[in-house]
Amino acid sequence: MTFIASVVNPKSENQPGFWFCFQNDKLMIELNESGGKIPRLFDPDELNLKPIRSQYLGTLNGTDCYSAEIPLTDPWPDSMEFFSLIEAFGKLDEELYKTAVHAQQIVAWDRDHQYCGRCNSPLGYQDSERAKKCPSCQLMVFPRISPAIMVCVLRDNRILLARNRMFADGFYSVLAGFVDPGERLEECVAREVKEEVGLQIENIRYFSSQPWPFPNSLMIAFTADYRDGEITVDGKEIAEADWFGVDELPKCPTGKLSIAGRLIDWFRMEYAGTH
Ligand SMILES: [Zn+2]
Numbered sequence: 001m002t003f004i005a006s007v008v009n010p011k012s013e014n015q016p017g018f019w020f021c022f023q024n025d026k027l028m029i030e031l032n033e034s035g036g037k038i039p040r041l042f043d044p045d046e047l048n049l050k051p052i053r054s055q056y057l058g059t060l061n062g063t064d065c066y067s068a069e070i071p072l073t074d075p076w077p078d079s080m081e082f083f084s085l086i087e088a089f090g091k092l093d094e095e096l097y098k099t100a101v102h103a104q105q106i107v108a109w110d111r112d113h114q115y116c117g118r119c120n121s122p123l124g125y126q127d128s129e130r131a132k133k134c135p136s137c138q139l140m141v142f143p144r145i146s147p148a149i150m151v152c153v154l155r156d157n158r159i160l161l162a163r164n165r166m167f168a169d170g171f172y173s174v175l176a177g178f179v180d181p182g183e184r185l186e187e188c189v190a191r192e193v194k195e196e197v198g199l200q201i202e203n204i205r206y207f208s209s210q211p212w213p214f215p216n217s218l219m220i221a222f223t224a225d226y227r228d229g230e231i232t233v234d235g236k237e238i239a240e241a242d243w244f245g246v247d248e249l250p251k252c253p254t255g256k257l258s259i260a261g262r263l264i265d266w267f268r269m270e271y272a273g274t275h
Pocket of ligand 1: 116117118119120121134135136137138139
């Protein structure tokens with residue numbers, strides 16, 4: 001299945017569309033034995049839902065897709081359940097899940113940008129692109145994406161993992177942080193590693209990226225090699241950090257849900273059998 005984003009609703013409603021309905025940032029899914037489905041409807045009213053706002057998203061394999069913000073007062077339809085996007089992972093097939101991530105961000109953007117941040121006038125929609133415009137001061141407001149980096153630092157067949165103070169005891173992950181305005185991604189990677197654990201790195205290489213809608217990040221993952229310094233944790237964000245061989249990894253992310261999991265799984269595969 002392929003999702004093609006669009007803001008222009010063709011109004012060709014001769015077949016029901018996929019409706020990605022959110023209540024309090026939770027996605028409505030119809031669960032059955034073979035997994036989860038996004039309901040196909042002509043109108044959410046078929047389920048007695050009265051959206052506060054709804055948006056046309058584009059098409060998924062030719063089927064129109066919509067998102068909607070459901071009021072907290074609307075009772076859940078009998079056949080449906082609501083899940084956070086983290087809980088929904090694995091319940092939907094990959095392209096439906098990806099479209100749900102897109103839908104959630106559009107719903108949140110529409111909800112959170114009703115008024116101009118500069119002059120407080122109600123914003124109007126643009127017909128041709130996903131944007132709003134202030135009729136008084138012409139300010140344009142686009143969906144916000146906040147880039148963040150994540151890095152797997154390597155040294156002699158070992159990976160640098162750190163325990164954030166917010167993590168449960170014994171749980172480690174790769175270092176991560178938000179990109180500052182005006183900063184290149186590679187500069188951000190080097191700065192975060194220096195700030196959080198006091199190390200200098202080199203050979204910063206792109207790994208992969210992933211939208212992380214909690215609430216609106218784009219995670220951009222890198223690998224890098226150790227160059228110089230001793231681990232000195234900042235004590236603010238990072239409580240502990242250390243080098244781990246592939247056979248001595250602590251509790252850490254794994255699997256496809258997060259790019260941190262994919263990065264650490266890559267290390268496991270790449271360095272299997274090393275000490
Ligand atoms: Zn304005």
